[in-house]
């Protein structure tokens with residue numbers, strides 16, 4: 001019995017480390033898993049075990065993928081003359097779910113934040129410049145960055161250093177909540193933001 005308490009406590013503690021999950025929810029989740037078929041727990045454990053082994057970063061866009069290049073970068077039906085620039089790899093999924101955008105992506109891996117010690121050199125900007133130089137006729141870069149101080153700083157920086165390239169730079173502006181997060185923007189708002197993007 002003592003051992004059983006041990007594993008329950010350990011699992012509650014592990015689940016409560018997840019974002020948005022407090023101790024109460026973690027406890028509910030653990031007891032829920034215990035109450036369901038053991039096959040479910042095994043599948044969950046197997047998939048978690050495989051997660052870090054199977055998921056790679058796409059060498060082109062920096063997105064999460066199981067194959068390199070990722071399915072988006074290697075999809076000839078997509079418009080590769082437009083690159084949507086996002087802060088984090090998971091932002092790609094959020095935008096894909098809005099079903100509005102059919103171009104390529106580029107993950108910056110963060111935003112410029114001098115106070116936190118994050119400078120342009122920490123972001124995947126050199127790789128973006130290489131993509132522009134490789135001459136795939138890139139016509140537009142859409143900055144899908146959150147409208148925060150860091151997002152604005154990064155947008156201004158990109159605008160400045162990309163001036164020499166014959167590429168139009170636009171930004172999702174209308175509809176996104178100020179200081180808000182792409183993650184919490186509903187699909188309709190996100191679709192509208194793409195259609196109403198503005199040139200900067």
Ligand SMILES: [Zn+2]
Pocket residue numbers: 058059060061062063069070071072073074
């Ligand atoms: Zn990719």
